[in-house]
Amino acid sequence: MINNNYDVIIIGGGPAGLSAGLYASRARLTSLLIERGLVGGLITESELVENFPGFPEGISGLELGQLMHQQATKYGLETLLAEVTGIELSGKQKVVKTTKGDFIAKAVIIASGSERLKLGIPGEEEFTGKGVSYCATCDAAFFRELPVAVVGGGDTAIIEALHLSKFTSKVTVIHRRHQLRATRILQEKAFSEPKVEFQWDSIVEEIEGRDSVKRIRLRQVKTGEKSALDVAGVFISVGIKPNTAYLKGTLALDAAGFIITNERMETEIPGIFAAGDVRYHSARQAITAAGDGATAAIYAEKFISE
């Protein structure tokens, strides 16, 4: 039963928000989690999560999210499907404005996560959905036996390259540095996969095509040498941007939009906390987000009881 007055409101239902919800509801705080789409967050895009402790065989991101939600709900966490449009302060109370009305809380934990960054190059916007993709698990099947490129060198880029190698004829990973940022075990898998090739120290300058992507134009950053690569698909995985647009003017954000907190997950406004990917210098892992969420809930409880 959704009313509109809570001890804690948690914005975002990924690992950070769900862990915060678990800790808050077990502290017997009345707690509402507001999620705009699907509980689980960005981790639900992972077919198999192999680095969350407790699951030696790995677990699907979707299932992990559902289990976390189930566990928090068991202790009384309520969930509302809505989009948050802003937070306003009214004395000590926080008013969370949403597409389904206003909700009031003593403390707010912001865990609204992140989304994929774009490259911002010519052709990217034009061919989005016509060969340019930001989700390999979604779109790999449309590129059967075709050559594709993955742009990026982090964990997500390499996981996507490996996934794409099961469908496509060839995957070229284009990375602006001379070595990958991805976890070693993922690097080893990628280096031993014959369909995955690497183009080091290179950036994509332009995506070209007609009805759909035909080729990309590359520049070697060290030599300045330019080249072209024929591909039918470009999967972009160059990092994340935080979902904090609705907080502009409420909280201090860094230049990239991340929220600045201290080690207790406190923001500059007493009673407003941030956890997970939205937070400045987050390690961007499900497990660290979960840790942030638990920390935020513990200090939110202290804040409320003082």
Next chain:
Amino acid sequence: MTKPIVVDAATFDQTVLQSKTPVLVDFWAPWCRPCIMAAPVLEELADEYAGRMTIAKLDVDQNGEVAAKYGIMAIPNLIIFKNGQPLSQIVGYKPKAELKRALDAALG
């Protein structure tokens, strides 16, 4: 409550192309997490726009030929059809407000 209707290659022509009212077709697949994420929003829209706009779902895994015909290379992919023709297209997971703007534009 009006829910999205399921269309496939066999029913696409009659349900979508011959429809008197505009139809939003959600091209989706079970392996696509953002598609699953968009599903509850589409359910709400099906109810809110009942009678004015049909919300339909097409599984691209089962109906590859329809997806290919409309050049689908990324999902979720929403195409609004009016008088049998694609009128507008939204690629990727988008907030409800943005979807409503596209639906209202198609009705306007």
